[in-house]
Amino acid sequence: MTKVLLATEKPFSPAAVKQIQAVVEEAGFEFALLEKYTAPEQFYQAVSGADALIVRSDLVTPQVLEAAKALKIVVRAGAGFDNIDLPTATAKGVVVMNTPGQNANAVAELALGMMVYLARGCFNGKSGSELRGKTLGLHAFGNVGRRVAEIAKGFGMHVYAYDPFLTKDAIENEGVTALASVEQLYDTCQYVSLHIPANEQTRGSINYALLNRMPQGATLVNTARKEVVNEADLLKIFAERPDFKYLSDVTPDCAAEIAEKFPGRFYFTPKKMGAQTEEANVNAGIAAANQIRDFFQKGDTRFQVNK
Structure with a gap:
């Protein structure tokens, strides 16, 4: 049997x-x-x-x-x-x-939930900010990215996406603005949500050069894999840009240093919780x-x- x-x-x-x-x-x-x-x-x-x-x-x-x-x-x-x-x-x-x-809906709801949580100062009783009217970039537009877009549009966010494996029409048929390059995505969006796999091409690819392109009020959201973010560059951008924030469903190896030096500018789930x-x-x-x-x-x- x-x-x-x-x-x-x-x-x-x-x-x-x-x-x-x-x-x-x-x-x-x-x-x-x-x-x-x-x-x-x-x-x-x-x-x-x-x-x-x-x-x-x-x-x-x-x-x-x-x-x-x-x-x-x-x-x-x-x-x-x-x-x-x-x-x-x-x-x-x-x-x-x-x-x-x-698992797409569960991961997407977590991504938006973390955005709300940090935007509102982790509910610390002080004035925060809203997601409505903010620009959100989806780095890859697969099942999770599509669901994030659907929810984010409900919040009134302006949603953009970059995915080298999809045509412009395939992205824009979902009511999302397609961008021609990954650099353009980071240039445009106050929030960038990562939905890329961890492989030889992507490990460490989210680096200083990309993150520093983001406009003021930048927040990186990672429900993918910690390996795609270059952690040395992550610490550098934290140090150089007081406006930069990081949300992750994958606790980075440098989490203790981030917590010590940059309080109030991050949230990491205690274990991977997307699904x-x-x-x-x-x-x-x-x-x-x-x-x-x-x-x-x-x-x-x-x-x-x-x-």
Whole structure:
């Protein structure tokens, strides 16, 4: 019998687990669960007999893939998949998928929520500022970027986007102004929200040269990955521009220095929380289970990321 392992150090909600299990068992597969594991060896042992694996931010390393002798598919319940060793998976013939769009609303609501929180002085009782009328730039315009745009327009923000993989028409059909270059995005927008993946091209790409182009009252919003921001340059822009603020769903390595030197100009979630809603939990988990079912029953590889 095909065995599907749900392995999550940071567990799904009980409701999500129940629905994931129902999809797996209705397909005629065996369901196995590993939660809150404290050592990699526990993961290695659990995955050893699995044909399919669902993870969240868990690291699917070469050691995990070596232990998983029967593994045919890994699905990351979420959009990002940099926690999975794609070259090793590909070499072993393991299909890797993500579940794009399932967490988009949760991440977008967090991005706007953090903007409101900092604009209002973290609700410290003093006068703050409003989002209405401000310029917001979306650095990449995928599922999350589109949802951020939809919510931001409801706040009365002027929304712009840059995405080198999309045409101007594809962006402007969503009611957003397309910009021709990343430099133009940072020149134009008081708020810039990052929605880029972490890869060889993007790591450290959000640097001093870009950030210093932003107009007065600049706020960078990061619900992507901390690796895309050059932290040495981040500290430099904080020091040189008293108007600069940073919001992140990924606590930077230099967080202690920022807190000591630049109080009131940042907010970092205590852990990555973009997808931490009941709805996102359920949506991403069920999507992962459905994709595994369709892979085994129909040969469907639509969401494969290691082609």
